[in-house]
Amino acid sequence: MIDPFGRKISYLRVSVTDRCDFRCVYCMSEHMTFLPKADLLSLEELERLCAAFIAKGTERIRITGGEPLVRRNVMHFIERLGARLGNGLQDLTLTTNGSQLARHADGLFAAGIRRINVSLDTRDAEKFRAITRWGDLGKVLDGIEAARAAGLAVKINMVALRGINEAEIAPMMEWAHGLGMDLTLIETMPLGDVETDRVEQYLPLSLVRAQLAQRYTLEESDHRTGGPARYVRVAETGGRLGFITPLTHNFCESCNRVRLTCTGTLFMCLGQEDQADLRAVLRSTNDDAALARAIESAIARKPKGHDFIIDRRANTPAIARHMSMTGG
Ligand code: SAM
Numbered sequence: 001m002i003d004p005f006g007r008k009i010s011y012l013r014v015s016v017t018d019r020c021d022f023r024c025v026y027c028m029s030e031h032m033t034f035l036p037k038a039d040l041l042s043l044e045e046l047e048r049l050c051a052a053f054i055a056k057g058t059e060r061i062r063i064t065g066g067e068p069l070v071r072r073n074v075m076h077f078i079e080r081l082g083a084r085l086g087n088g089l090q091d092l093t094l095t096t097n098g099s100q101l102a103r104h105a106d107g108l109f110a111a112g113i114r115r116i117n118v119s120l121d122t123r124d125a126e127k128f129r130a131i132t133r134w135g136d137l138g139k140v141l142d143g144i145e146a147a148r149a150a151g152l153a154v155k156i157n158m159v160a161l162r163g164i165n166e167a168e169i170a171p172m173m174e175w176a177h178g179l180g181m182d183l184t185l186i187e188t189m190p191l192g193d194v195e196t197d198r199v200e201q202y203l204p205l206s207l208v209r210a211q212l213a214q215r216y217t218l219e220e221s222d223h224r225t226g227g228p229a230r231y232v233r234v235a236e237t238g239g240r241l242g243f244i245t246p247l248t249h250n251f252c253e254s255c256n257r258v259r260l261t262c263t264g265t266l267f268m269c270l271g272q273e274d275q276a277d278l279r280a281v282l283r284s285t286n287d288d289a290a291l292a293r294a295i296e297s298a299i300a301r302k303p304k305g306h307d308f309i310i311d312r313r314a315n316t317p318a319i320a321r322h323m324s325m326t327g328g
């Protein structure tokens with residue numbers, strides 16, 4: 001699949017649920033209203049959609065949410081996708097908050113998953129509770145341990161929050177690299193209404209990088225995972241550090257992905273409103289050719305990029321839907 005700007009679209013992110021057992025302050029409001037269960041695609045329907053994407057040339061799928069591991073029977077879905085590895089699908093990955101990882105780590109490996117991203121913004125239990133509102137740090141750390149023991153490569157994703165976890169970035173990096181895990185830092189993105197003030201939370205990674213460069217030797221690296229992160233190698237730790245900078249550096253020119261929500265809506269860009277209703281097509285016909293045509297026509301509308309801005313004057317988020325809906 002090639003979009004109008006010549007980008008090869010080979011990566012699908014699938015949000016299997018908009019629900020979550022955490023309420024991270026930058027992601028959700030404390031009293032989130034979730035989609036009625038009846039609106040959700042069944043896991044069989046989601047699998048049929050994934051198969052249609054694989055048939056169209058999708059090589060990589062990342063399962064996300066909401067918290068993917070809180071959806072009932074999700075492991076069965078993951079196993080079914082895993083069975084397609086080597087048959088068009090080359091890579092199957094997962095992004096998780098880690099809360100349920102301890103009991104699923106072995107199953108994920110058995111399903112063919114080899115790499116996962118775990119979100120962790122702090123290793124201070126109280127601060128963890130303050131950021132996630134409902135989370136238990138101990139469970140997440142146990143989950144990370146279980147994943148590593150199961151043979152999964154773990155990458156830690158950390159949202160950089162001004163005045164909240166700023167001072168923990170270097171220690172987090174030392175910890176992650178010490179255990180052989182990559183660390184990727186993410187800027188907060190203006191997605192969905194949350195109670196907290198994003199202008200207050202926003203910490204430009206250009207600043208973080210400059211500060212880290214005073215203490216560490218950051219060597220340019222051409223390592224790419226097909227995502228928006230740009231990596232450096234840290235000479236002192238021997239580990240990799242990634243930066244996802246949607247606001248300070250626009251990463252759209254190399255975008256290779258589209259996002260499918262748990263209701264079967266396809267978003268061609270995280271930062272734009274345009275969408276395609278694949279559920280309607282899916283439910284109206286058993287004809288896979290019709291589904292393929294709907295996917296093609298959506299890809300043909302993929303926009304050039306987003307224009308996120310965190311503006312002191314405007315209080316409204318750039319995009320009304322939350323990250324947990326589109327799938328982070
Ligand atoms: N629940 C899983 C997790 O937390 O890893 C998967 C979904 S979550 C929406 C995916 C990623 O998006 C997480 O790393 C989270 O920190 C990040 N995220 C959520 N809201 C964000 C926002 N407004 N700006 C930047 N990153 C955000």
Ligand code: SF4
Binds near residue numbers: 065067
């Ligand atoms: Fe849940 Fe992930 Fe959003 Fe946190 S970032 S509230 S864990 S979906």
